[in-house]
Amino acid sequence: MxxxxxxxxxxxxxxxxxxxxxxxxxxxxxxxxxxxxxxxxxxxxxxxxxxxxxxxxxxxxxxxxxxxxTEVFERLGAASADANLSTVHKQFLTPGRPHVFLGKAPAIYGFYYETGRRTYEQTGESSGVLTTYEAETFSAPDCLSVIGWYKRALELCGVQNVAITEDECRARGGQVCRYQVRWQNAPAA
Structure with missing residues (x-):
């Protein structure tokens, strides 16, 4: 279970x-x-x-x-990122290096879920794909909280205009939960 x-x-x-x-x-x-x-x-x-x-x-x-x-869960995910990434999991943040942060998705997943796994694949300079495999249970609200968590986490890494869409979801009959992630890098100071 x-x-x-x-x-x-x-x-x-x-x-x-x-x-x-x-x-x-x-x-x-x-x-x-x-x-x-x-x-x-x-x-x-x-x-x-x-x-x-x-x-x-x-x-x-x-x-x-x-x-x-159910939109409340995206806000909830963002609040969770603020709480956890400012304290116990602060070491995951990599300001100015969003791909490095997203590359830690497998380790981050293991801190919160007991079964399954999450991967990250870079698809462009400011885009990538997070995919969750083999989770025994799943729900649409949990997926929304994941979106809110990663949006806020990427903002904490210093990027802007983060957009995450889930194009496949086990709660909607998919084989995996796959999130397309895009952002804009902050202008150089």
Whole structure:
């Protein structure tokens, strides 16, 4: 069974509390089964948790606070990048060298997911492809949070106008989750 790190779940809960306050967080938690509520109230960022808890949390966020709109997950991914790449995973950032940063995708993936793998292939001076293979579980909200996370991470590396589109997704019947990544390099100072 696919598992995810508590850091992913903690970032989602932090995002909810930051944007909707403690009352919003309490509403989301109340929409979850008792076992999930207990697990989420005692999260450890380094512990592995069943992917299903994350799926149910994502659904509760969309249903309770997102008015049924899943776009909230791209914002959530960006907030997670801000939180994690300014602290525990800061060493992944490579200012001015986006391809070097994206080349670390396999290692970054391993910090957050227990099964599967992610690769990066450079396709141009300011473009590339991230592909996730063999993840036991997947969801459209998780893919949106990946897009938001990488967009923000690339901005933290100093590039501009980042655009990421998922042209194949396992949640929509694809064989892999593949993300086309493009950006503009910042003008030289």
């Amino acid at each position: 696919q598992q995810i790190k508590g850091a992913i779940l903690k970032a989602r809960l932090g995002f909810v509390e930051q944007h909707w306050g403690r009352a919003g967080l309490d509403q989301v938690l109340a929409a979850l089964p008792d076992d999930d509520q207990r697990a989420l109230r005692t999260l450890l960022t380094v512990k592995w948790y069943p992917f299903g808890i994350g799926e149910r949390l994502d659904k509760a966020i969309v249903d309770v606070l997102g008015d049924g709109r």
